[in-house]
Amino acid sequence: DVKVTQSSRYLVKRTGEKVFLECVQDMDHENMFWYRQDPGLGLRLIYFSYDVKMKEKGDIPEGYSVSREKKERFSLILESASTNQTSMYLCASSFDYVTGELFFGEGSRLTVL
Amino acid sequence: RKEVEQDPGPFNVPEGATVAFNCTYSNSASQSFFWYRQDCRKEPKLLMSVYSSGNEDGRFTAQLNRASQYISLLIRDSKLSDSATYLCVVKQGGATNKLIFGTGTLLAVQP
Numbered sequence: 001d002v003k004v005t006q007s008s009r010y011l012v013k014r015t016g017e018k019v020f021l022e023c024v025q026d027m028d029h030e031n032m033f034w035y036r037q038d039p040g041l042g043l044r045l046i047y048f049s050y051d052v053k054m055k056e057k058g059d060i061p062e063g064y065s066v067s068r069e070k071k072e073r074f075s076l077i078l079e080s081a082s083t084n085q086t087s088m089y090l091c092a093s094s095f096d097y098v099t100g101e102l103f104f105g106e107g108s109r110l111t112v113l
Numbered sequence: 114r115k116e117v118e119q120d121p122g123p124f125n126v127p128e129g130a131t132v133a134f135n136c137t138y139s140n141s142a143s144q145s146f147f148w149y150r151q152d153c154r155k156e157p158k159l160l161m162s163v164y165s166s167g168n169e170d171g172r173f174t175a176q177l178n179r180a181s182q183y184i185s186l187l188i189r190d191s192k193l194s195d196s197a198t199y200l201c202v203v204k205q206g207g208a209t210n211k212l213i214f215g216t217g218t219l220l221a222v223q224p
Contacts (some may be wrong), residue, residue: 024221042117042200042217043157043200044214065152101147102159102212104156104157104158106156
C-alpha cells in the first residue's frame with residue numbers, strides 16, 4: 001500500500017511564525033503535491049514537484065514555498081504565517097500524473113492565531 | 114463561473130435508495146474525469162475514473178457527457194458506509210495538465 005505521511009496532524013501557530021509542514025511518501029513516486037482545503041473552495045493546488053529539486057507553482061503559491069531535496073520528501077514552508085493561512089493542508093503523491101490517481105496524506109490542520 | 118461545479122448537497126437518503134450526483138465542468142478541452150471519495154476528517158481517495166463510454170464498479174456507475182460537459186455518479190442500494198463527501202475531479206488538457214477538484218457533495222445515508 002502507498003503511504004503518504006504528514007508530520008503533524010494539528011498545529012497551532014502565531015502570526016508571523018515560520019511553519020514547516022513535512023510530507024514523506026514510501027512508493028518512489030516522482031510527483032508530489034501540496035493542496036489546501038477550505039470549506040466552499042475545495043482543494044486548491046499550492047505547489048507541486050515532478051522531480052527532486054524541481055518545483056512548480058500551483059494556483060495559490062503566494063505566501064508559501066517548498067523544498068524537495070530527496071525524492072520521498074516534500075516540505076511546505078510558510079515563511080511568515082498569517083491568519084488567512086489557517087486551513088487543512090494535504091500532501092499527495094502520484095506515480096503517473098496522467099492517470100489522475102493521487103495518494104493523499106491524512107492532512108495537517110493548521111490554525112494561525 | 115467555477116471550473117468544476119457540483120450539486121450543493123447535502124443529500125440525505127435512506128438505506129437502499131439510489132442517489133445520483135452531477136458535476137459540470139467549464140473547460141471543453143478537459144481530458145480526464147474522476148470521482149474521489151472523502152470520509153469525514155479523512156483524506157480523499159480515488160473512487161473511480163470516468164470513461165467516455167460510461168463505467169460501472171459494483172453499485173457505482175459513472176457517466177460522461179462531453180457535449181453537455183457534465184459527469185455523473187450513480188450509487189445504487191445505498192449503504193450506511195457510503196456516507197461521505199464525493200469530489201468531482203477534472204484533468205485539464207494541454208500544457209497545464211492540472212487536476213481541478215470540485216467542492217464536493219455530502220451524502221448522508223440514514224438507517
